[in-house]
Amino acid sequence: METLMEEEEYNWREVVLPSLLPVVPSPELDRETGERRRGRDIMIAVDHGPNSKHAFDWAITHLCRLADTVHLVFAISSLKNQIVYDMTQVLMEKLAVEAFEVAMVRTKARIVEGDAGKAICKEAERLKPAAVVMGTRGRSLIQSVIQGSVSEYCFHNCKTAPIIIVPGKEAGETSVL
Numbered sequence: 001m002e003t004l005m006e007e008e009e010y011n012w013r014e015v016v017l018p019s020l021l022p023v024v025p026s027p028e029l030d031r032e033t034g035e036r037r038r039g040r041d042i043m044i045a046v047d048h049g050p051n052s053k054h055a056f057d058w059a060i061t062h063l064c065r066l067a068d069t070v071h072l073v074f075a076i077s078s079l080k081n082q083i084v085y086d087m088t089q090v091l092m093e094k095l096a097v098e099a100f101e102v103a104m105v106r107t108k109a110r111i112v113e114g115d116a117g118k119a120i121c122k123e124a125e126r127l128k129p130a131a132v133v134m135g136t137r138g139r140s141l142i143q144s145v146i147q148g149s150v151s152e153y154c155f156h157n158c159k160t161a162p163i164i165i166v167p168g169k170e171a172g173e174t175s176v177l
Contacts, residue, residue: 015109039067055135055165117153
């Protein structure tokens with residue numbers, strides 16, 4: 001008896017990033033090795049929440065280096081919702097400008113349709129990045145298993161090494177006690 005593999009339709013839309021970012025040629029530094037000069041692809045899963053912004057800030061500050069390309073990925077349930085698409089495009093434009101100002105990296109953005117965890121894993125499989133960075137709400141293990149968690153799903157199913165950034169006090173989270 002064979003298992004039947006269901007192929008889900010994979011829809012996406014490229015996000016046109018602002019042209020005010022200057023076009024920078026690849027760095028030609030003598031002290032750099034050839035491998036580093038080519039740069040890496042770093043995928044950052046973003047949404048409109050503060051934990052996602054914290055993960056983006058961490059990745060730009062601690063992970064990215066000159067000549068890298070940051071791929072911003074936003075997963076939504078339907079690409080037909082024009083309001084969500086427009087708001088997401090504005091968010092990605094701001095993040096692209098910030099990424100260039102802070103780390104001088106190139107940025108590409110894509111909005112993918114479908115269940116967030118599955119869509120992020122499919123995009124990671126397509127890009128084959130050095131790392132997939134995403135935020136988490138900081139739920140306990142039991143809460144994330146019972147309620148479901150995108151980061152938990154990606155941790156178990158993503159073929160690329162996921163880096164999950166848990167929010168802390170520096171992300172603006174305050175203690176209840």
